[in-house]
Amino acid sequence: MRTIIQALSLLLFSLLFIFATYKLPNWLPADIYLRIDPLLGLNAIFASREIIPRVLWSLILIGATLFIGRFFCAYVCPTGASIDFLDFLFFRKKKRPGLKNEAGFQKIKTGLLIVFLTAGLLGLSLAFFLDPLALLTRFYTFFLYPLTITLINLFLDLLRPLSRAFGWVALSYLHYFQPVFYMSAITLLIFGGIVALNLFAKRFWCRYLCPLGAFLSFISPLGLFKRKVSPECNECLKCQKACPMGAIEQDPTKTRFPECIQCRTCVKVCSQEAVTFPASLSFSLGGEYSSTNFSRRGFLYSVAGGMTFGFLAMRTPFTPLQSKHQLVRPPGAIPETEFLRTCIRCGECMKSCLTNTLQPCLWESGFSGLWTPKMDLRLAPCDQNCNVCGKVCPTQAIRSVSLEEKNHAKVGTAVLLKEMCLVWAQDKICLICDEICPYNAIVFRPVEGYRRPVVIASKCNGCGFCEKKCPVLGESAIVVVPDGEIRLKEGSYVKEAQKLQLEFKANPGDDKFILEESGFKIESGKKEEKKSQPQTPKGFM
Amino acid sequence: MDSHQRITRRRFLKTAAAGVALGVVGSPALMHAKEEYDLVVISGEPAAATKKALETLGGISRFVKKGHRVVLKPNMSFARTPEFGATTHPMVVAAVAQECIRAGARRVLILDHTLHRAELCLERTGIREACKNISGVHVQAFQDRKFFKEIKIPQGKVLDRVEVIQEALESDLLINIPVAKSHSATGVSLGIKGLMGLIWDRESFHSRFNINQALSDLATVIKPQLTIIDATRALASGGPGGPGDVKKTNLIIAGTDPVAVDSYGVTIVPWYGQTFKGRQVEHLLIAHQRGLGKIDIEQLKIFKGSA
Numbered sequence: 001m002r003t004i005i006q007a008l009s010l011l012l013f014s015l016l017f018i019f020a021t022y023k024l025p026n027w028l029p030a031d032i033y034l035r036i037d038p039l040l041g042l043n044a045i046f047a048s049r050e051i052i053p054r055v056l057w058s059l060i061l062i063g064a065t066l067f068i069g070r071f072f073c074a075y076v077c078p079t080g081a082s083i084d085f086l087d088f089l090f091f092r093k094k095k096r097p098g099l100k101n102e103a104g105f106q107k108i109k110t111g112l113l114i115v116f117l118t119a120g121l122l123g124l125s126l127a128f129f130l131d132p133l134a135l136l137t138r139f140y141t142f143f144l145y146p147l148t149i150t151l152i153n154l155f156l157d158l159l160r161p162l163s164r165a166f167g168w169v170a171l172s173y174l175h176y177f178q179p180v181f182y183m184s185a186i187t188l189l190i191f192g193g194i195v196a197l198n199l200f201a202k203r204f205w206c207r208y209l210c211p212l213g214a215f216l217s218f219i220s221p222l223g224l225f226k227r228k229v230s231p232e233c234n235e236c237l238k239c240q241k242a243c244p245m246g247a248i249e250q251d252p253t254k255t256r257f258p259e260c261i262q263c264r265t266c267v268k269v270c271s272q273e274a275v276t277f278p279a280s281l282s283f284s285l286g287g288e289y290s291s292t293n294f295s296r297r298g299f300l301y302s303v304a305g306g307m308t309f310g311f312l313a314m315r316t317p318f319t320p321l322q323s324k325h326q327l328v329r330p331p332g333a334i335p336e337t338e339f340l341r342t343c344i345r346c347g348e349c350m351k352s353c354l355t356n357t358l359q360p361c362l363w364e365s366g367f368s369g370l371w372t373p374k375m376d377l378r379l380a381p382c383d384q385n386c387n388v389c390g391k392v393c394p395t396q397a398i399r400s401v402s403l404e405e406k407n408h409a410k411v412g413t414a415v416l417l418k419e420m421c422l423v424w425a426q427d428k429i430c431l432i433c434d435e436i437c438p439y440n441a442i443v444f445r446p447v448e449g450y451r452r453p454v455v456i457a458s459k460c461n462g463c464g465f466c467e468k469k470c471p472v473l474g475e476s477a478i479v480v481v482p483d484g485e486i487r488l489k490e491g492s493y494v495k496e497a498q499k500l501q502l503e504f505k506a507n508p509g510d511d512k513f514i515l516e517e518s519g520f521k522i523e524s525g526k527k528e529e530k531k532s533q534p535q536t537p538k539g540f541m
Numbered sequence: 542m543d544s545h546q547r548i549t550r551r552r553f554l555k556t557a558a559a560g561v562a563l564g565v566v567g568s569p570a571l572m573h574a575k576e577e578y579d580l581v582v583i584s585g586e587p588a589a590a591t592k593k594a595l596e597t598l599g600g601i602s603r604f605v606k607k608g609h610r611v612v613l614k615p616n617m618s619f620a621r622t623p624e625f626g627a628t629t630h631p632m633v634v635a636a637v638a639q640e641c642i643r644a645g646a647r648r649v650l651i652l653d654h655t656l657h658r659a660e661l662c663l664e665r666t667g668i669r670e671a672c673k674n675i676s677g678v679h680v681q682a683f684q685d686r687k688f689f690k691e692i693k694i695p696q697g698k699v700l701d702r703v704e705v706i707q708e709a710l711e712s713d714l715l716i717n718i719p720v721a722k723s724h725s726a727t728g729v730s731l732g733i734k735g736l737m738g739l740i741w742d743r744e745s746f747h748s749r750f751n752i753n754q755a756l757s758d759l760a761t762v763i764k765p766q767l768t769i770i771d772a773t774r775a776l777a778s779g780g781p782g783g784p785g786d787v788k789k790t791n792l793i794i795a796g797t798d799p800v801a802v803d804s805y806g807v808t809i810v811p812w813y814g815q816t817f818k819g820r821q822v823e824h825l826l827i828a829h830q831r832g833l834g835k836i837d838i839e840q841l842k843i844f845k846g847s848a
Contacts, residue, residue, distance in 0.1 A: 157687070169648060169679040173688060173708075177658075355658060385620060385661055422748060430747040431725040435782055436656060444725060469656075471748030505784075537813045539728025539753065540821050 118306025
């Protein structure tokens with residue numbers, strides 16, 4: 001029963017993950033798992049010092065936990081389900097030594113929780129690092145998703161001779177776009193490490209490390225269902241050994257309620273049928289609740305740890321240099337400082353990105369920018385028919401806005417590097433940047449007897465098609481720099497663009513080869529020499 | 542061997558005469574006088590004009606035989622809706638596909654190597670939607686190198702080899718259905734420029750080679766049996782991607798000579814505000830000089846009609 005619910009939850013998580021593409025309908029919250037995560041929510045609210053409407057969804061989980069208890073970890077959490085599944089796959093038959101100081105280790109997660117929340121209060125988003133839902137979404141995005149596509153394409157390749165022979169045309173040419181990401185390896189290492197820890201104890205992660213579990217355990221002893229052992233108990237300690245959370249004490253009639261996730265493994269293994277989980281409204285606020293006996297010393301150490309992290313991460317040159325380095329953020333990203341505080345690094349935006357341009361940062365903006373999304377426009381452009389990154393952002397570090405608005409959320413400006421441009425430097429016939437530009441922001445103007453590309457900054461919203469498609473090898477001869485980006489916390493990008501006199505819709509027919517444009521008159525002497533070559537558009541004679 | 546199996550002179554002459562007679566009578570050229578036209582230009586609504594153009598050329602069955610595998614190469618390189626004039630009108634493509642199937646084609650594959658993300662192109666251009674209910678017709682964008690095959694260009698001046706979509710090489714019939722548009726490197730983008738959508742390394746045409754020379758090299762190895770220019774609207778500036786000045790021209794231009802068809806296409810609107818002839822388009826002129834087709838439309842027999 002529990003396994004089925006877990007499997008269904010993991011399936012739902014995976015399906016929502018798959019649905020997170022540019023086609024995502026507005027009514028479907030693909031990021032729902034991340035939204036209901038109160039730890040991510042608190043972290044974002046603390047760090048940004050603001051109430052984020054989407055985060056209020058986490059009240060659902062808080063309410064349910066208050067009412068029922070810490071059921072989330074056993075039934076809903078997709079990370080827990082993955083760990084259980086992989087444990088079954090790899091370590092089923094392993095003899096595990098177990099840890100001696102169970103209760104001591106269990107406090108680690110509480111300590112981590114305090115570290116993260118303290119760091120959050122100091123304005124450093126850190127909870128993402130070990131939050132199970134952010135962690136799993138990252139693992140899915142950076143590892144599982146590209147791997148799955150590779151496997152599917154491999155399968156299709158193997159099937160191809162057969163599809164051709166049978167004339168299944170659609171299948172013969174089916175090929176999925178292969179997404180690629182920086183930091184896939186690191187993400188795999190972290191997740192793999194977490195699974196490997198199961199060698200020591202079942203659900204090692206959930207027992208000792210998970211800060212979300214720690215948060216839920218704070219409020220769980222109030223819940224409706226509680227483990228109860230009847231006098232039939234013969235103290236065989238089977239339940240004590242089987243409990244995946246180490247929630248049963250040496251005296252098996254006693255339960256560490258904050259640790260109990262109501263998985264009912266103890267009910268299953270009991271030969272005396274002595275264990276039950278009756279619904280009881282008797283809120284025993286006294287004894288069990290205080291059993292989260294986190295010492296004052298531990299608390300202070302954790303707070304100090306959080307503050308140290310906060311200090312080390314924020315007091316670096318990266319902070320004054322925020323938005324002064326060459327980082328192009330996704331369209332709709334709120335101002336850089338707030339963005340770094342609010343982003344929970346789940347990777348959902350990068351997964352759903354239509355073109356694969358969104359990539360995780362490593363150290364580009366320091367520790368506080370780890371895994372934040374940036375645009376790698378040499379790799380891929382930003383498509384004007386897609387606004388999914390904002391739609392799936394659970395904390396709205398990237399705002400969810402309409403296509404029209406999103407296309408006005410300028411991310412930067414293209415700059416032509418004339419020494420590298422084939423036309424400027426070598427007089428070659430190249431027009432790819434102009435050809436591909438969706439906004440007619442690149443025009444050809446006659447300079448020195450030759451038509452050369454020029455960027456009109458007020459028409460460029462930084463989508464990067466030019467940078468991506470520039471045929472120059474190595475660095476592109478036209479690059480998008482963050483200069484001119486529009487980062488708004490609220491309000492309309494369209495209006496802001498109007499205010500700044502930007503226009504991201506090309507006028508029909510403005511790509512004429514204008515000779516009389518001010519400042520571009522060609523000297524008459526030169527004109528004769530060159531036989532007025534610029535007067536006919538390129539390609540004509 | 543029996544003696545009567547030997548071919549006597551008399552017998553040879555008789556047979557030959559009969560053959561010639563049969564040929565003369567049965568010649569489609571005499572049966573459908575229409576076929577003598579070098580070019581067919583029809584004005585009208587996209588689907589109707591396309592059908593009329595095919596009919597005037599002698600019917601699609603002149604090209605499509607029963608069981609043929611046909612490849613149609615429209616321009617669906619940009620994720621733009623038809624009114625931008627950057628991609629071939631979906632109704633034109635669908636009409637050609639429909640006719641091919643009606644003439645007995647085993648299957649029709651509509652393909653392109655798109656510049657924008659493939660699924661968006663297929664969606665936005667409306668071509669997938671327009672063809673989805675015609676059985677035997679498949680719309681496909683080829684975005685992976687494994688679907689391309691390298692061929693040599695024996696007569697290549699700048700290009701000596703090129704990777705081409707394998708399916709286009711192996712089909713029984715290739716029909717090119719470009720859209721009429723301006724192009725900031727080649728002047729106009731019509732049939733011959735449209736062939737670039739069949740190759741893998743499009744960028745090299747801009748960076749490494751003289752694009753006009755490379756295009757005519759390409760035209761020596763990829764020879765569509767039929768070119769149908771969708772000039773129902775013409776993107777007179779801002780090409781090839783648009784947005785730009787879209788002129789409502791309501792024309793379909795069809796013919797078997799790729800240079801002639803393009804050459805006519807050059808004359809239908811002023812490009813970038815100037816009137817040009819085929820000879821003034823560098824890549825067309827080179828193609829003509831290399832014997833790939835006629836360029837002076839004054840010397841062509843052109844059927845003009847409307848649907």
